[in-house]
Amino acid sequence: MSNRAALESVLPYVREWVSYKVWQLRVPGVQVAIGYRGEELFSEAWGYADVEAGRRLTTSDLFRIASHSKTFTATALLQLAERGSLRLDDTVGTYVPALVDGGSPLADVTVRELMEMGAGVIRDGHDGDYWSQLRAFPDEAELLALVLDRGQKVPAGSSFNYSNLGYSLLGLVIAAVSGKSYNEYVRAEITEPLGLTNTGPDWDPSRADDFVVGYSGFHTARTRHRLDHVDTRAMAAATGFHGTASDLVRYFSAHVIGQGTLLDDHSKRLAQRTAWRSADTAGPKGYGAGFITEQINGREVRGHSGGFPGHITQSLFDPASGLVVSVLTSAASGPATLLATGIVQLLDAAADEHAEGTPIPADVDADTFTGRFANPWGVTDVARIGERLLEIDPTAPAPLESPTRLEVVDADTLRMTHGSRFASVDEDVTYDRGTDGTVRAIRGGGGMTSEPWSIPEETPEVAAGLA
The missing domain is CATH 2.40.128 (Lipocalin)
Known part of the structure; x- marks a missing residue:
């Protein structure tokens, strides 16, 4: 059995397993897509895009994919570097002079250090209540104010520190270098060339009816309630994107080594190598330049997760084989990572010719x-x-x-x-x-x-x- 045939043979059970988990965990809506070597093998949706309205979820409904945005931002910066428009070791203050004027030590960190989460930037600021929808996401002036207010918590290069503010600054760098807004640049150079018609850099009110309603979790109540969509404004580069599982399979397929035209393979390797581990001790999960790196069953995978009010998402891809899995869920604490990891495990098991047990005889249905x-x-x-x-x-x-x-x-x-x-x-x-x-x-x-x-x-x- 070929590797592709083995993967396809397990897809009926992937459907059954996901269906059960959606029911067991009472998830309002889930999209799953699976790709292999640039082709989509599977795309399905479960549940509801809007529970109260009884609107069934489809594979083309839009989820907020949150920190997947960082991979788009890193891709944009690598494109600009390939074109000679910037160098990854340029200081951020070169492109964001407000950091220099404000006397921030972050003016001297490099673009690369921000991309790799090694610049020591505070995660979300000393007032991050925009995540709880207690106030609006910051505009550019408010973003800079958050960064200038004790925005570097440890020296650059000393440790891994995940930071939404750091990636928001990179959105300002892209705008300064390209002469376009961040949103305009990623549309023109990433989503439109790939034909990602259901992917964009922020909330799109013109398509409000296409968006999936996000719901709260069960951690403080026995029932869920709906959460509103909001514009992420100056933080789109860190967390604003929307998309579908199918679009994300197409997008991450373009990041597989030897595939796609977004970046050359050298840039892909720069982005996908492990720059930092997520803990002080060695572990399976790390961070590259805009991409999470980890192992599942010994398989090296890359990708990103995303957490937005009412939406939890996870995409994984194998840069060597071309396997891509994307799972989008419409609930706080939604099981996107659990589902994506389980799907990869099932696909790997199906393709393992040396697994324990006796193969099914050829004459048995x-x-x-x-x-x-x-x-x-x-x-x-x-x-x-x-x-x-x-x-x-x-x-x-x-x-x-x-x-x-x-x-x-x-x-x-x-x-x-x-x-x-x-x-x-x-x-x-x-x-x-x-x-x-x-x-x-x-x-x-x-x-x-x-x-x-x-x-x-x-x-x-x-x-x-x-x-």
Whole structure:
């Protein structure tokens, strides 16, 4: 089986797993897109764009993708550097003279240090209540005031410090160098050339009806409430962007080494190498120049997450293989990272020719075994993952947290061959079928019967956690 065929073989279960997580976690709306080597393999939406109105979510509805904006900002700066319009080691004060006039030590940090989050800039200012929608996001004058008010908390080059204000300053650099506003530049040089018709640098009131409503989380209440969209003004370069999962797959595909025309491969490597680790000790997650770097199952991935009032998003891509996954959710604390990581794990497992377990025989129709089953003790998925059948617990945070591998014994029997021996490894799963072959029940772990189960129909308010 080719790598692409292996990835495509697991997409039906990706759909089933995501569907369950959306229902289990009562997420108002979720978009998922998956790409491979520049082609979109999967694009789907679950839930509602507007719960109260009963408006179903589609794959073209717009989410606020927040800190994904930083990748667009870094891309713009690298474009300008490739053209000789600036050098990454230029000081920021060269392009933002207000820092020099205000006596800020940030005037002497470099563009590169800001891009890599190594300039020591305070994260959101000493008054960051615009994030809680208690006041408007700052305009340029207010942004500079926030930065000039003790805006450097540690010396440049001393440590990694994630900063929205730092990336907002980079938006001013792009405007100064290009002679266009930040928003005009990224439209002209990034979104329009790629044909990203559903992606833009900030709130677009002319498309208000296309935007997904964002909702609060469950951390202080049992029910969600809606949150308004706002313009991020001078902070668009850090957090303003909107988009769709499909557009983000196309965009990040252009950042794969050897693909696309946004940047040359040298610039991509500069952006995607790990400049800092996210903690004082070595760990799997770090930061490049506008891109988060991490490992999933030993696979090196790049991308970015995003958090906006009512929207949590995550995109991951493998710069070597061309695999791209984007997940957008419309709730505070939405499970975007959980879903994106789980999807990558499922795709990797499907493509692993050397995985434990026995491949499905060529003359066996795996669909006669797959399905979702439940009893009072839990829910079990029998799923095709590449060339193998696995028993998966969809209630767990990760789909492959503790799978059981299954071997086909005969038309009505699977054997549990690999898995936790606290469970029922080396025992059988038997199928009870009707005269038409439909599965009526299975008897598996602990000798218990489980029956086919599907997600129940619910009102939009109940499904999304508003009631």
